[in-house]
Amino acid sequence: MHDFHYHDGTLHCEGVNLTDLAIQHGTPLYVYSANTILEHYRRLSSALSDLDHHIAFAVKANSNLSILKLLNDEGADFDIVSGGELFRVIRAGGTAKKCTFAGVGKTREEIEYSLNEGIYCFNVESEAELRFINKISNELNVIAPVAIRVNPNVDAKTHKYISTGKSENKFGIDFEFIEGLYETASKELKNLELRGLQMHIGSQLSEVKPFVEAVQRVAPLAQKLKQKHDIKFFSIGGGIGIAYEDALASGKDSWWQENDQNNTPLTIEEYASELVPILAPLGLKIMLEPGRLIVGNAGILISEILYKKVGTAKTFAIADAGMGDLIRPALYQGHHEIVPIQNTSNENETVDIVGPICESGDFFAQDRELPKLEEGEMIGMLSSGAYGFVMASNYNSRTLPAEVLVSDKTHKLIRKRQTYEDLINGEDL
Numbered sequence: 001m002h003d004f005h006y007h008d009g010t011l012h013c014e015g016v017n018l019t020d021l022a023i024q025h026g027t028p029l030y031v032y033s034a035n036t037i038l039e040h041y042r043r044l045s046s047a048l049s050d051l052d053h054h055i056a057f058a059v060k061a062n063s064n065l066s067i068l069k070l071l072n073d074e075g076a077d078f079d080i081v082s083g084g085e086l087f088r089v090i091r092a093g094g095t096a097k098k099c100t101f102a103g104v105g106k107t108r109e110e111i112e113y114s115l116n117e118g119i120y121c122f123n124v125e126s127e128a129e130l131r132f133i134n135k136i137s138n139e140l141n142v143i144a145p146v147a148i149r150v151n152p153n154v155d156a157k158t159h160k161y162i163s164t165g166k167s168e169n170k171f172g173i174d175f176e177f178i179e180g181l182y183e184t185a186s187k188e189l190k191n192l193e194l195r196g197l198q199m200h201i202g203s204q205l206s207e208v209k210p211f212v213e214a215v216q217r218v219a220p221l222a223q224k225l226k227q228k229h230d231i232k233f234f235s236i237g238g239g240i241g242i243a244y245e246d247a248l249a250s251g252k253d254s255w256w257q258e259n260d261q262n263n264t265p266l267t268i269e270e271y272a273s274e275l276v277p278i279l280a281p282l283g284l285k286i287m288l289e290p291g292r293l294i295v296g297n298a299g300i301l302i303s304e305i306l307y308k309k310v311g312t313a314k315t316f317a318i319a320d321a322g323m324g325d326l327i328r329p330a331l332y333q334g335h336h337e338i339v340p341i342q343n344t345s346n347e348n349e350t351v352d353i354v355g356p357i358c359e360s361g362d363f364f365a366q367d368r369e370l371p372k373l374e375e376g377e378m379i380g381m382l383s384s385g386a387y388g389f390v391m392a393s394n395y396n397s398r399t400l401p402a403e404v405l406v407s408d409k410t411h412k413l414i415r416k417r418q419t420y421e422d423l424i425n426g427e428d429l
């Protein structure tokens, strides 16, 4: 489901004309649809209505304050991976009580900050970290709520950089050690409360099988830990994949739900119908940590074609956005559908869409057949709402793009474009 449609040949986000927005705010420009974000959240929540469930939005996917506020107002919890993300959640109107804190390298400063704010739970990723949290809690004379992240050793069948549930990945603790560690913690580590069990096998999963395999493997363990240690929740992580291809090509309103060959075959409903029967009998609170599913298809990156260059081997369309604005193609060979904002051309052309950055990896598409683009035209990189702006950098001393949130016929600038002054802020001669 998404809210990007052509009206009279111009791409709109909900009721807002994207050409107008790009002229008003300049390019490169991230635009998000509030309605799409809320729809995804609500659809997931309603598919899980038979469970005592909590949806903790993975802040790493999109941490703009206004997006966090939108989800906070809707009742979402948050999955965070740094003190900075906790700070953002609080600034957006949320509380630490709504946050679970994951990540393999939590620092003393982050642990103390989270404890002082009253974090709901730390998802612990090593025995050393478990002991460190206990030590800090002892010093502060508090009890730290913890869950241990189990690595179920299941192949998520996704890109190797975003696969996390195999023993060779740095994440979580091997399945075999978990029961022993809960025993040790309950006997020796007096400043901990064993509140839950967590897992996350990877991101952008396009089939339900690995989720089922992992949950089937870990559910009996969760049951045992509930009986022995009275844990309260089982978090099954995030990872539900979205469609990156054929986003608008089909012209369907709800291409995302259609099970098209080129789209992800995994729907929210399939995910829920396979997992709920395994999870419900546990009688535990079930937590999820979706990021991409909620915001991925809700965002577009708009860029202007600055120049065309016809070479002997290739035709290049050089955009004003680059890998510093959206790094997914360069880093994960990620595919983003590229569409003209003004749909005027009847002719197609095979082009490379590249950015201005001094790297050959700075491209959005290679040898892709697209409607013929002219200099000065605007294009949209679809499905850029997750892991888009949050991974942007100032490489080549380029300013970060602006972000806009659309809701129905209105829009709001939710992050200003950086200035040259912003670039050197904090530096000293």
Ligand code: LLP
Binding pocket: 058, 061, 079, 102, 162, 164, 200, 202, 203, 204, 237, 238, 239, 240, 289, 290, 291, 292, 293, 328, 332, 386, 387
């Ligand atoms: N929970 C944990 C513990 C995670 O590590 C992640 C993502 C999530 C939840 C959310 O996963 P999601 O539902 O969004 O798939 N930058 C990469 C994706 C990195 C994912 C990292 N962990 C990309 O652009 O594809």
